[in-house]
Amino acid sequence: MKALILVGGYGTRLRPLTLTVPKPMVEFCNKPILLHQVEALVKAGVKHVILAVSYMSELLEREMRAQEQRLGIKISLSHEKEPLGTAGPLALARELLTDSEEPFFVLNSDVICDFPFEDMLKFHLRHGREGTVVVTKVEEPSKYGVVVYEGDTGRIHRFVEKPQVFVSNKINAGMYIFSPAMLSRIQLRPTSIEKEIFPVMAEEGHLYAMELQGFWMDIGQPKDFLTGMCMYLQSVRQQAPDKLHTGPGFLGNVLVDPTAVIGKNCTIGPNVTIGAGVVLEDGVRIKRCTVLKGAHIRSHSWLESCIVGWSSSVGQWVRMENVTVLGEDVIVNDELYINGANVLPHKSITDSVPEPRIIM
Amino acid sequence: MLKAVILIGGPQKGTRFRPLSFEVPKPLFPVAGVPMLQHHIEACSKLPNMKEILLIGFYQPNEELNRFLSCAQQDFKISIRYLQEYAALGTGGGIYHFRDQILSGGTEAFYVMNADVCSEFPLPEMLDFQKEHGDTYSFVIFGTTANRKQSLNYGCIVENEQTDEVLHYVEKPSTFVSDIINCGIYLFTPEIFQHIGTVFQKNQQDMLLEEQSNGWHRAEVIRLEQDIFTALAGQSKLYVYKTDRFWSQIKSAGSAIYASRLYLNQYHKTHPERLAVNEDGGPNIRGNVYIHPTANIDPTAVLGPNVSIGTGVTIGAGVRVRESIILHGATLQDHSCVLNSIVGWDSTIGKWSRVEGTPSDPNPNDPYAKIDSETLFRDGKLTPSITILGCNVNIPSEVIILNSIVLPHKDLNRSFKNQIIL
Ligand SMILES: Nc1nc2c(ncn2[C@@H]2O[C@H](COP(=O)(O)OP(=O)(O)O)[C@@H](O)[C@H]2O)c(=O)[nH]1
Ligand SMILES: Nc1nc2c(ncn2[C@@H]2O[C@H](COP(=O)(O)OP(=O)(O)O)[C@@H](O)[C@H]2O)c(=O)[nH]1
Ligand SMILES: [Mg+2]
Ligand SMILES: [Mg+2]
Numbered sequence: 116m117k118a119l120i121l122v123g124g125y126g127t128r129l130r131p132l133t134l135t136v137p138k139p140m141v142e143f144c145n146k147p148i149l150l151h152q153v154e155a156l157v158k159a160g161v162k163h164v165i166l167a168v169s170y171m172s173e174l175l176e177r178e179m180r181a182q183e184q185r186l187g188i189k190i191s192l193s194h195e196k197e198p199l200g201t202a203g204p205l206a207l208a209r210e211l212l213t214d215s216e217e218p219f220f221v222l223n224s225d226v227i228c229d230f231p232f233e234d235m236l237k238f239h240l241r242h243g244r245e246g247t248v249v250v251t252k253v254e255e256p257s258k259y260g261v262v263v264y265e266g267d268t269g270r271i272h273r274f275v276e277k278p279q280v281f282v283s284n285k286i287n288a289g290m291y292i293f294s295p296a297m298l299s300r301i302q303l304r305p306t307s308i309e310k311e312i313f314p315v316m317a318e319e320g321h322l323y324a325m326e327l328q329g330f331w332m333d334i335g336q337p338k339d340f341l342t343g344m345c346m347y348l349q350s351v352r353q354q355a356p357d358k359l360h361t362g363p364g365f366l367g368n369v370l371v372d373p374t375a376v377i378g379k380n381c382t383i384g385p386n387v388t389i390g391a392g393v394v395l396e397d398g399v400r401i402k403r404c405t406v407l408k409g410a411h412i413r414s415h416s417w418l419e420s421c422i423v424g425w426s427s428s429v430g431q432w433v434r435m436e437n438v439t440v441l442g443e444d445v446i447v448n449d450e451l452y453i454n455g456a457n458v459l460p461h462k463s464i465t466d467s468v469p470e471p472r473i474i475m
Numbered sequence: 476m477l478k479a480v481i482l483i484g485g486p487q488k489g490t491r492f493r494p495l496s497f498e499v500p501k502p503l504f505p506v507a508g509v510p511m512l513q514h515h516i517e518a519c520s521k522l523p524n525m526k527e528i529l530l531i532g533f534y535q536p537n538e539e540l541n542r543f544l545s546c547a548q549q550d551f552k553i554s555i556r557y558l559q560e561y562a563a564l565g566t567g568g569g570i571y572h573f574r575d576q577i578l579s580g581g582t583e584a585f586y587v588m589n590a591d592v593c594s595e596f597p598l599p600e601m602l603d604f605q606k607e608h609g610d611t612y613s614f615v616i617f618g619t620t621a622n623r624k625q626s627l628n629y630g631c632i633v634e635n636e637q638t639d640e641v642l643h644y645v646e647k648p649s650t651f652v653s654d655i656i657n658c659g660i661y662l663f664t665p666e667i668f669q670h671i672g673t674v675f676q677k678n679q680q681d682m683l684l685e686e687q688s689n690g691w692h693r694a695e696v697i698r699l700e701q702d703i704f705t706a707l708a709g710q711s712k713l714y715v716y717k718t719d720r721f722w723s724q725i726k727s728a729g730s731a732i733y734a735s736r737l738y739l740n741q742y743h744k745t746h747p748e749r750l751a752v753n754e755d756g757g758p759n760i761r762g763n764v765y766i767h768p769t770a771n772i773d774p775t776a777v778l779g780p781n782v783s784i785g786t787g788v789t790i791g792a793g794v795r796v797r798e799s800i801i802l803h804g805a806t807l808q809d810h811s812c813v814l815n816s817i818v819g820w821d822s823t824i825g826k827w828s829r830v831e832g833t834p835s836d837p838n839p840n841d842p843y844a845k846i847d848s849e850t851l852f853r854d855g856k857l858t859p860s861i862t863i864l865g866c867n868v869n870i871p872s873e874v875i876i877l878n879s880i881v882l883p884h885k886d887l888n889r890s891f892k893n894q895i896i897l
Contacts, residue, residue: 380792398809400810400826400827400873414793417827419873431795450812452877
């Protein structure tokens, strides 16, 4: 089986992290975002993954060559000269997707959940039509594209973009499975699958909704990245609790790379991910944070709801909070207060940032 | 024979020093580890001819003041008495009211000092200056140079540059007059009372004309600055002794931190034993730090510069304190961080909490800049200033209290920024 992942553009909303590393390569819970998806696809029997990208990245290519080897599958990069939207890339990859009659998966790149690929295939084969859209329940549907469908069969009636009055609390989760016949609907030009293709398919009775069980999050921006981390760690707690770190000084769900070094009298968690080679000195308090590879947090600092970029260094007695994101190799001097800062790579911060802002 | 008078004001004064002046009379607030007044008294006690120090104010006699007086008498081996005005008589009215006490025993000259200044107190120099200038009956004002803008907040002095005579005096003018300002420290001879007496008599007559029933009271209220110096200027009576050595007013709580810094720095010369040093088993000391011997400090704490720690304070592991005053009985729990703040008596700061203020230091690039004792609000918004925790305030773990003033006996349960917490 095959899968196409809509990797897309520069991932601007996850800046400053994506100024250093293409979004699919940013580690989410100590694993590149893309690998969460690819590994789940491999488990479901996918042998060929196509990454639809609108920019070229040597880093991404090199990493994918390595993953091909490791996972024993084929990974192709389908590079578009101009952004083709969410449907156009399928037309560009038409040949790769139509060399058999099998259905194929299509995914948005920054969605995190318990991927239900096997269930999707079963559901899709059962209704026998051209497409299946995974839907998930959200509390505030007005921010999303809402899907209205028949409860018992799943047949989709219509899509409502950002509804002003309540129509449904189910939204498009950004995961699809299609039969190759569906590709005839798409031309090689910038096209939105949600706005231009799905409504027609729904009209013709070719689109079905499958409801997702468990958590779901689009982690394309820092605030949601952290919320997604909390959800993911909770699902690790349920499915593979051994992967989490426990012991004195650890609270709740905490993921620690074995190469990280943690000092005395720290209190870590709940909801913390500590990457490879990270050093936390003595007396650090950290909760609801992701600390990326090689970062160094000095003693007695307090961090909540932050993403600390690769090889960054946070001084002593720093207080950092409110979705502060440090890019790669940022230095935060001792004793500063950093509130909701977005710090571009290689910056040195010498003054407190008492109100949220971007540090160029 | 010399005496000194320290004008300590009263409970209605020092409002800019709230909430700290709720707990202790402002003149007794510790600056660099000792009560504000003790710096004055120590300077006076060093003069060989100094016979007696009189504190004049309108505080009710109270235990704190009494305790301070008896300790100071013992420590400095000099007579120190408190003379209470029946009402606020102004900076000149009090000394006139108690003139007999001041002059008794044959006082040849006496100093008058505002309590709320911090200074090196160049008292012997003022005496020498008086001998060199004018006649033996002349009076001396201690002055310093301010910048043009800030001079408007002070008494301004125009001098004859050759003779140092005061030609013109105006208190807190609204337009620029002179950048030489009154430091609130004077040297008078007994003749000053003739001048104050003249004003008093004139006031009395004015009162009679106005047919005021409480005329006596009103007549006694006399301001040295507006009523006396303004009249004496240009009479070959009043001289200004200038120095650019350190001097500051202590009006706001923020200025107490600044004044502490100045005195701690002076301790290198005057009291090296009061400055903490790095030693095995002790905390890490950076710059000038005063620690009371009864304080209990974890060796992993890092203190300084400009930190004063009072009696019985407890400081836990990995605590950081900089530019702050920690008053007696306070507890700073492990990993907490206190910057530019005053932590009130018996207050507690929880683990990993951060108590931080914004310093109101004078512009470091202007040698004549003074600390701004700004009002609390500007354009309806609280101006960022040092953080002050009143007496017995409890700060929970892991919160931040930023640029805030917390009134006494509050238990906070979350973070606060830029707020006055009643
Ligand atoms: N290859 C490719 N991917 C795209 C393009 N536009 C969007 N995507 C990807 O498609 C997915 C859905 O994109 P979009 O509808 O913009 O949703 P959002 O990024 O979640 O707001 C994301 O993973 C995008 O990265 C494009 O022009 N080309
Ligand atoms: N005894 C006494 N002292 C006073 C009185 N008014 C002011 N002071 C003290 O005199 C000094 C100067 O106070 P004031 O003239 O009010 O303030 P400034 O002009 O802003 O410095 C301070 O130490 C006050 O405590 C008063 O009525 N009686
Ligand atoms: Mg997205
Ligand atoms: Mg005055």
